[in-house]
Amino acid sequence: MTKYELSKVWKWEEENSNRWGNRPTAGERFEQKLPVGEAPFQLYSLGTPNGIKVTIMLEELKELDVDGADYDLYEINIGAEEQFGSDFVKINPNSKIPALVDQSQSPRVEIFESGSILLYLAEKFNKLIPTDIHGRTETLNWLFWQIGVGPYVGGGFGHFFAYAPEPMKYPIDRFTMETKRQLDLLDKILA
């Protein structure tokens, strides 16, 4: 492997941009008109681990016979960079799925970050979150834990193990160890 020399100032080069759309700037990249349906919730998402959290919760609310939790679901193909379209960026300036719009409120409420979406739904319908201080805090501890850990597992371990252009020992060792530690924690807590 060629030795990587750190430069004083990092500069973006076209070849640093990879097939996952990484670029050093935020914001919309093209004009886009997203579909809008009649249901109170409009969900723009994809069946990734972050995406399915929201659909699971909306389906759980349906199972609980909650009124007003109907949703229309639209695919945002992140492989085709649809998360950088103008309409999507208006809902989530961070250009990541999932993003949810509650159009039963006026003006409509735009919600992004899967944890924020889950909490919004839980609080709006007073479901799937305990109201006592101990239960509520424990639930929020694990919700924030999950959001904090996700990037180590997906963007760290998953990226370097499966998507990086070549295997690299240092990041794979670091993120595999952290992923294993987090899974060991889950095993112990769930036991």
Ligand SMILES: N[C@@H](CCC(=O)N[C@@H](CS)C(=O)NCC(=O)O)C(=O)O
């Ligand atoms: N912290 C965010 C993470 C969302 C996220 O990373 N979404 C990924 C798919 S799982 C995405 O949209 N990636 C597109 C990109 O990075 O351009 C959340 O929990 O909602």
